[in-house]
Amino acid sequence: MPTTAVSTPLPSLGTDPFSAEVLENPLPFQERLREAGPIVHLSHYDILALARYESVHATLTDWQSFQSGAGVGMSNFRYEEPWRAPSLLLEADPPHHDAPRAVLSRILGPRALRRLRDAWFADAEALVDQVLADTEFDAVTTLAEAFPLRVFPDAVGLPREGRENLLPYGDHAFNAFGPSNELVAKGAPRVAELSAWVEAQCARERLATDGFGARIWEAADRGDITERQAPLIVRSLLTAGVDTTVHALAATLYAFATNPEQWRRLRERPELARVAFDEAVRWESPVQVFFRTATDDVEIAGTTVPSGTKILMFLGAANRDPRRWDAPDAFDLSRDPSAHVGFGMGLHQCVGQHVARLEAEALLTALARRVQHIELAGPTRRHLNNTLRAWASLPVRVHRA
């Protein structure tokens, strides 16, 4: 890895942003980072970091200067072999990125999802009915994990067997964007087995004929993408479509359990479900960080960054930047969370965001109808991941309406 020779002395922090202590509660570190300057050197890894909304937004949208093709994790594909074939979406730049993105945008676009809406709302009602048989339960396993795992694999067209592999596979993939620390080592023993299962599900014959997966293969039949690209695009759905939504839903449920007045507001105006979900994504930022790589010697906030430098963007810090948001630490349904960077921004912005919003809207609508009050019922436990901000356990108590 080349050393980052920058033209002006930058503020520098020695903290490891991927240490267990920071991952457990990243907010104090992110505040220090944001206040240290618009661009900060992280000496532990010799990389540059951005934590203010303005610079994160500018870097996300400027694909010409900041490439994804050298990897959106710490590993620099210019010098290092990726642990798996790079994603055709996340880890690709124009022009290679164009065709896969166009295909997936259409398959996962709002109008394409309309046909799923009624079924997902009914599924949410059924799940909530079943969960509310108890007044105390773990909101992570019973709701945040259970609902996406109930609707999403069906929508993709996956067979029933093996679905339990989805969460550990996604968890490892998101750990692998960070440094090769203990979190990556913990996942390593199962990588080969999980990857083999995921790759097997991407084949045309494994996928039901009416799902997102089949539509990707139909796009290959029309020549919109190649037959070699199709399975990798299915893989993107399986990698990025489950853990992220699970943790975003858990973030939303935690937000409501700790902000009862906001739950009352949602009960009064259930049409706020989508706003509530995006506000939770802003507030908790389930995807905390992504990297870009300088394509050339480029300038950020008056500093020349040499070509090939890895730049770590703190989406979570940008989403709580007081320069952009009033009272950023408050989870507040009266706020307009629009234009948060929790789904990214620019041409790599989360292609599945409408799927996530539909899942959240279905689940929150069903809950708001049945649950008068939701509160924490015991100690919560974080799930640590190099990229994701996640909960392992959220014991809650509900009062049924």
Added chain:
Amino acid sequence: MSAADTAQAPAGPDTATAPQARVAAKRTMADGVVSLTLRRLGGGRLPDWTPGAHIDLVLPNGTTRQYSLCGDRWDPYSFRIGVLREPDGHGGSDFVHDELHEGDVVGIGGPRNNFPLVPADRYLFIAGGIGITPLLPMVAQAELLQVPWDLLYGGRSYSSMAFLDELRDYGDKVHVTPHDTHGPLDLDAWLPAHPGGTKVYCCGPGPLLDTVAHRCAGWPTGWLRTERFVARSTADGARDRGFRVELRRSGRTITVPADRSVLQVLGEAGVQVLSSCRQGLCGTCETAVLGGEPDHRDSLLDDDERAAGDCMFVCVSRSLSEHLILDL
């Protein structure tokens, strides 16, 4: 930057209006063809686009025309289009040629792409006349991808064929066939009976597209891709005067002035509509339209969906009618 530019708020992350652009350059490219270089009013990035995309150009005389982008997508600050003077163009191209000058301000919608470049082992590009415009960024991209390609470019005469100087750098991959000296394009020689790994992109006058489509009739779907220019005549919109928006569910009416977006005015009125990219790209702010005629400026809806007029993206789209009714 001129005084008029600085009077506008810079286009930052939270800007939510259909971009307005200034004509930064106007050049004659061939007999009857001018190119326009457009830059965002107030500066800043224009929306991203891919080869084959077109924009809506909203002219100061109220007409809207679609033009393919033919510049460099790696330059986020300018769009380039090529405009042929068309005798039956209902005033759009005449206006561009005769009355639009450097420094003038135009509205922009999109970009939208109904003619995307998809992967192939080899490309055959066929251009007739001004149909060269969407193919220019395609040949640049094929070159970048190191995919073999040929371009057949037919036109009335050398003097009527635009962008020849830019194509010269590609050497013998470009086959220029002016009709007055070389006769028609030799499609028989170029179009194989079966495409194999070759994908064919064709843009030009109707008879050329019909001939090519006829020759490729037995090909699998998606191996021949064409773009037909349809002069869409749009009524003079309410865009210069502003318009009223009735919010049917909340029983309120708001007024959207010419320099504000629907989304901005809704926000100021306390009506929450979730949005994200605010460029008409991501689709988050889709809102159902119950009455009136939307002036679509997004990059998402296809022609049928636009014509249906039952939804709009309030971050950039506006109204052609004085009165619009939204399901809010």
